[in-house]
Amino acid sequence: MADSKNKIAGKKPATSKEIVNLKPTTEVVRKMVTPPAGSKSRPLKRPAPVTQVADQPIQSQVPTKLAPNKNNKVMNPKVDADKSSTPAVDSKLESNLAKQPPRALNSPVRIFQIYFEGWQRELLDPAFYPLDNSRGTSELMEFAVFEQLQKNQATQGATLWGALSWRFGEKTGMQGNDWVKQILEHPGNDVYFCNPHVHNEAIFHNMWLQGETSHPSFLDISKSFFVAAGLDDKELTAIHPSSVYSSANYFVATPKFWELFIPYMRKVLVTADKKLNPAIRDVLHSKVADDKGLHGGATYVPFIVERLFGLFMRTEGKDLKAYKIALPERERELNVHLKLLREMKDVAHRTQSAWLAACWVNYRNLYLSQTNTKDWCEKYLRVITPTEVRFV
Amino acid sequence: MDYVKVELSKLSQSDWSVDGPIMVMPFTDEISANRAGQLAASRSSAKGLLLAVHDVQRTGFVRVVNLAFSVTKSPWFGYMAQDAFAGRDWMAIALQALHKNRGVLLGFNDGKWQGALASFGLASRAWASTNYPSVDFFYPGYQRHYADAELTVLALQAKGYVYEPNSVLVEVDWVKEGATVHEPDRALYRERTALGFDARVKDTTLATMFA
Numbered sequence: 060m061a062d063s064k065n066k067i068a069g070k071k072p073a074t075s076k077e078i079v080n081l082k083p084t085t086e087v088v089r090k091m092v093t094p095p096a097g098s099k100s101r102p103l104k105r106p107a108p109v110t111q112v113a114d115q116p117i118q119s120q121v122p123t124k125l126a127p128n129k130n131n132k133v134m135n136p137k138v139d140a141d142k143s144s145t146p147a148v149d150s151k152l153e154s155n156l157a158k159q160p161p162r163a164l165n166s167p168v169r170i171f172q173i174y175f176e177g178w179q180r181e182l183l184d185p186a187f188y189p190l191d192n193s194r195g196t197s198e199l200m201e202f203a204v205f206e207q208l209q210k211n212q213a214t215q216g217a218t219l220w221g222a223l224s225w226r227f228g229e230k231t232g233m234q235g236n237d238w239v240k241q242i243l244e245h246p247g248n249d250v251y252f253c254n255p256h257v258h259n260e261a262i263f264h265n266m267w268l269q270g271e272t273s274h275p276s277f278l279d280i281s282k283s284f285f286v287a288a289g290l291d292d293k294e295l296t297a298i299h300p301s302s303v304y305s306s307a308n309y310f311v312a313t314p315k316f317w318e319l320f321i322p323y324m325r326k327v328l329v330t331a332d333k334k335l336n337p338a339i340r341d342v343l344h345s346k347v348a349d350d351k352g353l354h355g356g357a358t359y360v361p362f363i364v365e366r367l368f369g370l371f372m373r374t375e376g377k378d379l380k381a382y383k384i385a386l387p388e389r390e391r392e393l394n395v396h397l398k399l400l401r402e403m404k405d406v407a408h409r410t411q412s413a414w415l416a417a418c419w420v421n422y423r424n425l426y427l428s429q430t431n432t433k434d435w436c437e438k439y440l441r442v443i444t445p446t447e448v449r450f451v
Numbered sequence: 452m453d454y455v456k457v458e459l460s461k462l463s464q465s466d467w468s469v470d471g472p473i474m475v476m477p478f479t480d481e482i483s484a485n486r487a488g489q490l491a492a493s494r495s496s497a498k499g500l501l502l503a504v505h506d507v508q509r510t511g512f513v514r515v516v517n518l519a520f521s522v523t524k525s526p527w528f529g530y531m532a533q534d535a536f537a538g539r540d541w542m543a544i545a546l547q548a549l550h551k552n553r554g555v556l557l558g559f560n561d562g563k564w565q566g567a568l569a570s571f572g573l574a575s576r577a578w579a580s581t582n583y584p585s586v587d588f589f590y591p592g593y594q595r596h597y598a599d600a601e602l603t604v605l606a607l608q609a610k611g612y613v614y615e616p617n618s619v620l621v622e623v624d625w626v627k628e629g630a631t632v633h634e635p636d637r638a639l640y641r642e643r644t645a646l647g648f649d650a651r652v653k654d655t656t657l658a659t660m661f662a
């Protein structure tokens with residue numbers, strides 16, 4: 060870690076009183092209803108879901124038939140019944156089938172795709188197993204699904220597993236098959252991940268500072284969280300290389316990774332919760348984090364958890380091997396400035412050059428002031444520009 | 452979707468936070484609103500909120516939509532009128548199309564503009580929040596017309612306009628076909644066209660589309 064320091068701009072950190080003044084929303088009206096009884100929704104084009112994560116064991120909802128009808132035709136059950144009689148079922152076979160996951164779930168790489176509503180099923184990727192999480196209520200979101208999957212029969216015996224969101228294709232611009240191909244072509248890693256928000260690699264020191272522009276007082280809340288959890292809060296303002304940027308929790312990993320990652324996160328969360336000032340803890344678990352309701356009223360917790368991956372990989376997970384899957388569609392969206400900025404920042408990091416990092420900050424600030432409103436720049440530019448240059 | 456009716460004066464007294472889309476439907480005729488709103492909610496095949504706002508004081512469509520936008524929280528925000536007739540699964544299909552195409556604004560099949568204009572539309576709140584310095588969904592200078600045209604042009608400029616003909620939300624205007632355009636709105640639109648909508652629209656073909 061370089062120790063050179065360049066003063067660029069400063070902002071007085073918020074006091075805990077200021078953080079506490081962020082009042083959690085008290086009267087949230089949730090308008091979520093299932094379609095009324097008798098409504099005729101369109102027939103679904105995809106097979107039945109593999110599971111309902113929230114309450115039930117995965118195996119209990121595995122459909123008995125995963126293979127689609129070869130002719131893709133709707134069969135008339137009456138005509139079929141007339142043509143052939145159903146053979147008697149061997150009771151032993153029936154019992155074995157009930158105990159074991161279907162053949163598809165015996166593959167070494169098992170990637171689940173979480174969805175919440177019927178209309179999302181048409182957007183799911185056929186290379187993944189649909190995972191109905193409509194009854195999931197945990198504020199941890201994907202992380203709660205990881206915890207449940209780890210304990211579930213559906214992931215036992217897999218060499219790699221993960222759970223991606225129903226927006227995987229939209230966010231990554233990739234097909235599931237290509238994602239799996241990337242994994243198979245780069246064997247021997249413990250975790251495969253990606254960063255769908257590529258532009259952040261060019262314009263932010265790290266994802267913690269990026270969070271400040273998306274969630275109110277994110278840095279102050281995160282700093283309090285780090286202190287309470289006993290983590291090094293220098294992480295929050297240091298320059299991170301683009302290779303470690305990760306968002307959306309798109310991980311496919313070995314059981315070894317999950318065995319380290321899940322307890323690490325759990326320990327950090329529990330420790331922080333125990334030691335945090337109660338008023339700040341209330342804000343941490345409040346929907347203030349999602350002030351526009353863009354993330355389903357999420358609290359600060361999932362936004363902190365998704366950003367802890369990099370720190371985990373440099374500490375408890377330092378012996379694990381990671382492979383970052385490139386997203387060509389997202390890369391194509393970067394303009395020339397973003398490409399240069401990212402490269403410049405990465406070179407500064409690689410060479411530990413405080414001078415080049417300062418040049419990057421100046422170019423970055425110029426870029427942001429040309430691409431954002433005056434209000435945005437006044438609100439965020441100083442906050443996302445730490446006073447000293449430090450590298451992780 | 453849930454169907455909820457509220458008077459405009461009481462709109463800001465509740466915290467409307469929804470996980471899915473919010474469709475606001477300003478209305479002056481309660482019978483029409485109930486008929487349109489209840490049918491649309493029951494045929495949406497998606498979670499969300501259809502918020503019917505009673506414009507007792509005749510504040511105007513644009514202002515009501517803007518006020519609703521400022522007091523609600525949701526990833527998607529849309530607008531429709533009391534004379535709308537919803538096709539089956541209209542909202543589910545709209546959401547699928549927006550996600551498939553990474554769109555920011557969807558124009559429903561209104562039976563009138565064939566997708567050229569989102570007379571009834573559904574927008575990403577993240578995108579709509581960046582259009583104007585104020586917390587407005589539509590440009591607040593318009594009263595009745597052209598606000599949707601400007602929004603469509605902005606979405607086209609952002610390469611995020613989506614039209615999905617299977618997502619049907621028809622405007623049933625038995626008497627409006629021959630109605631004239633609100634002249635001050637037309638004049639304002641032309642004025643804003645000349646300025647490229649606050650320099651947001653650089654493509655001159657787009658800027659003059661509805662002028």
